[in-house]
Amino acid sequence: MKITIPHMGNVYIAAKILFDSLGIDYVIPPPNNKEALMLGSKYSPEEICLPFKLMIGNYIAGIEKGADTVLLVSSCGPCRFGEYAGLQAKILRQLGYNIEFIVIDPVKSTGFREFFNRIGKVGAESKKNNISRLNSIFTAYTAMSLMDEIEMMAHELAGYEKNKGECRRLLSSCKKDVFSSNDPANALRILRSYRNKLKHLSTDSKRNPLKVAIMGEIYTVIDPFPNLHIEDLLMKAGVSTYRKLTPSWWVRDTLLKPLGLNSRHLLEASNEFLPHYIGGHARECIGEAVLASRNKLDGAIQIFPMGCMPEIVSKSILPAISRKKNLPVLSLVVDEMTGEAGYMTRIEAFLDLLERRRENVRVGN
Amino acid sequence: MRVGIPKGLLYCKYHPFFKTFFGELGADIVTSGDTNKNIMDMGVKSCVDEACLPIKIYHGHVCSIIDKCDYLVIPRIMSVRRHEYICPKFCGLPEMINHSIQGLPEITFEPLYMQNDSQIYKWCLSAGSVVTGRKSKIKEAFELALKAQKRHSTGINIPGENLTVMLAGHPYIIYDGFLNMGIVKKLRSRKIGIITEEFASKSILESQINKLTKRPFWTFQRNLYGAAAAFYHQQIINGIIYLSSFACGIDSVIVELIRFRVGEFPLLVLKLDEHTGEAGVDTRIEAFIDMLERRSFHENHHTPYGKRLYSSENPV
Ligand code: SF4
Numbered sequence: 230m231k232i233t234i235p236h237m238g239n240v241y242i243a244a245k246i247l248f249d250s251l252g253i254d255y256v257i258p259p260p261n262n263k264e265a266l267m268l269g270s271k272y273s274p275e276e277i278c279l280p281f282k283l284m285i286g287n288y289i290a291g292i293e294k295g296a297d298t299v300l301l302v303s304s305c306g307p308c309r310f311g312e313y314a315g316l317q318a319k320i321l322r323q324l325g326y327n328i329e330f331i332v333i334d335p336v337k338s339t340g341f342r343e344f345f346n347r348i349g350k351v352g353a354e355s356k357k358n359n360i361s362r363l364n365s366i367f368t369a370y371t372a373m374s375l376m377d378e379i380e381m382m383a384h385e386l387a388g389y390e391k392n393k394g395e396c397r398r399l400l401s402s403c404k405k406d407v408f409s410s411n412d413p414a415n416a417l418r419i420l421r422s423y424r425n426k427l428k429h430l431s432t433d434s435k436r437n438p439l440k441v442a443i444m445g446e447i448y449t450v451i452d453p454f455p456n457l458h459i460e461d462l463l464m465k466a467g468v469s470t471y472r473k474l475t476p477s478w479w480v481r482d483t484l485l486k487p488l489g490l491n492s493r494h495l496l497e498a499s500n501e502f503l504p505h506y507i508g509g510h511a512r513e514c515i516g517e518a519v520l521a522s523r524n525k526l527d528g529a530i531q532i533f534p535m536g537c538m539p540e541i542v543s544k545s546i547l548p549a550i551s552r553k554k555n556l557p558v559l560s561l562v563v564d565e566m567t568g569e570a571g572y573m574t575r576i577e578a579f580l581d582l583l584e585r586r587r588e589n590v591r592v593g594n
Numbered sequence: 595m596r597v598g599i600p601k602g603l604l605y606c607k608y609h610p611f612f613k614t615f616f617g618e619l620g621a622d623i624v625t626s627g628d629t630n631k632n633i634m635d636m637g638v639k640s641c642v643d644e645a646c647l648p649i650k651i652y653h654g655h656v657c658s659i660i661d662k663c664d665y666l667v668i669p670r671i672m673s674v675r676r677h678e679y680i681c682p683k684f685c686g687l688p689e690m691i692n693h694s695i696q697g698l699p700e701i702t703f704e705p706l707y708m709q710n711d712s713q714i715y716k717w718c719l720s721a722g723s724v725v726t727g728r729k730s731k732i733k734e735a736f737e738l739a740l741k742a743q744k745r746h747s748t749g750i751n752i753p754g755e756n757l758t759v760m761l762a763g764h765p766y767i768i769y770d771g772f773l774n775m776g777i778v779k780k781l782r783s784r785k786i787g788i789i790t791e792e793f794a795s796k797s798i799l800e801s802q803i804n805k806l807t808k809r810p811f812w813t814f815q816r817n818l819y820g821a822a823a824a825f826y827h828q829q830i831i832n833g834i835i836y837l838s839s840f841a842c843g844i845d846s847v848i849v850e851l852i853r854f855r856v857g858e859f860p861l862l863v864l865k866l867d868e869h870t871g872e873a874g875v876d877t878r879i880e881a882f883i884d885m886l887e888r889r890s891f892h893e894n895h896h897t898p899y900g901k902r903l904y905s906s907e908n909p910v
């Protein structure tokens with residue numbers, strides 16, 4: 230068995246560490262790129278959401294490098310994500326690929342036995358004993374959290390750094406270094422050392438950079454390809470960005486949801502505008518907008534793929550939040566046609582607007 | 595008190611319930627008119643761009659009665675069947691309306707779960723309390739409303755001369771003659787038989803659903819996929835016309851599942867939005883029917899050697 234996984238931001242780093250440490254054979258497809266998008270759009274239903282298409286592109290790249298099994302984490306909420314695996318498997322089989330799908334669904338919908346059965350399928354390949362398997366999962370989760378933490382720090386510190394471009398450099402060399410290591414223990418060491426470097430980054434505390442929240446549909450905010458590397462772009466512009474949705478957040482949220490202990494903070498903040506769970510991460514998006522204004526950020530950017538049902542609902546609510554909470558919001562809808570030029574212009578215009586608002590406050594307008 | 599009930603989305607399925615319930619509470623019922631150009635335009639103007647046409651039209655219905663009522667019923671239908679959902683946009687409907695349309699009277703926010711009577715009653719207690727303070731009256735109205743609802747059914751089953759198509763799609767598209775540009779009349783004028791999901795045999799539908807790798811997520815998926823698969827399996831239709839809306843995430847999945855199930859069988863998917871021109875739709879329907887006619891001709895006319903003539907025509 231040779232496993233491949235679909236991409237979503239830095240998830241591949243934790244996945245690699247997991248497979249390395251379990252001693253399972255795997256292929257990590259190349260990061261999301263034009264090729265994946267092209268293949269994905271060609272073979273997917275036209276109106277399906279963008280993440281679905283990119284994932285198809287990832288699988289094909291993985292299969293071509295010898296993968297015979299796809300490992301996918303799914304969900305059962307009122308959104309399309311839960312239907313992904315079934316359709317994707319059908320599409321790949323129709324294309325003549327003989328591939329197995331192992332879908333990890335939440336316990337609630339499949340029952341305990343099926344859940345462990347599926348996890349067991351992956352584990353069976355590993356020669357390790359149960360304790361070291363648990364240990365592998367723990368190591369992978371630690372790596373995922375560290376990576377998220379590093380990214381968060383870099384995104385915020387980019388607004389304060391003394392040596393221009395240092396945060397971006399650190400972030401990209403961190404990803405490169407950790408990915409080239411095949412030893413999980415070493416990978417963790419690398420991550421910790423980068424976290425340390427960021428902790429001791431020389432900053433200019435007198436700077437007062439623009440602060441912007443990044444929110445919206447989870448895949449398109451976490452993965453840089455569909456959003457045309459917006460966070461990198463904002464780092465370059467010296468803007469501090471804040472994003473709550475990360476892979477490790479998702480893991481915690483999914484595990485804690487059955488207990489009702491997940492993301493209390495975000496959900497409480499969303500209550501005034503969207504008190505019910507509607508699917509996807511619409512409530513989180515609304516909650517983040519409210520928190521952004523409470524935390525005195527300058528603005529918020531919502532990103533979602535064309536046709537994303539829950540985020541269309543959030544988009545219709547955001548103008549009200551913007552008015553009542555005095556928070557400028559920019560909504561960016563991305564799809565395979567998103568043109569770089571128009572997209573960049575809108576982001577620049579938005580940053581200009583945020584700057585001007587500050588000026589106005591300063592001159593007492 | 596004047597209670598407004600917009601004639602959009604699942605109104606076509608559940609109007610007897612809502613009208614009877616609020617009527618029995620002593621309210622005057624105000625409904626919007628049938629969908630027309632004006633209603634659609636108001637909806638398009640007030641709703642977010644990215645939404646699907648049925649949601650935009652619903653916004654239009656709300657706009658058209660906004661100053662004629664003191665209380666608006668915007669049902670937040672979360673689910674009508676256990677473990678199944680309707681659509682994220684239904685779950686967030688009151689918020690969409692509330693934040694997109696100015697000058698609203700009081701509206702209903704309470705979620706409505708319709709899996710069983712006691713959950714529906716819970717909604718009634720909350721929604722009815724605005725009209726009356728008397729719980730006994732609410733209970734009475736609720737029971738009458740349930741009865742009225744039971745007497746109501748939807749569905750089209752008209753036999754044709756020699757061809758029958760399944761007309762598939764969300765009820766608010768199938769039963770809104772403006773939204774679907776009078777498709778029922780168009781098919782009838784060519785003497786095509788029509789059957790809708792409501793007439794699928796429950797047991798066959800169920801057995802088709804059970805063959806899916808995963809149980810359906812959405813009730814629309816159960817109904818539409820299940821019925822299409824059942825009709826196809828029983829060979830009682832010659833083709834499927836699926837009326838869909840652009841930006842409907844749910845249809846994008848259902849249509850694909852149907853495609854995988856029926857393979858080369860004729861399937862016409864018509865995606866509608868506010869810019870869809872009627873002429874284009876007509877042409878596609880005509881071409882589809884012509885194709886069905888040719889197919890059935892071939893099927894009924896075997897060559898002298900007993901082989902079927904092969905028709906290489908692609909489904910439209
Ligand atoms: S949340 Fe949006 S992107 Fe995700 S499955 Fe649903 S519609 Fe698709």
Ligand code: SF4
Pocket residue numbers: 538646647648649680681682683684764814839841842843844845
């Ligand atoms: S099911 Fe489709 S058409 Fe109906 S409201 Fe949802 S997205 Fe719109």
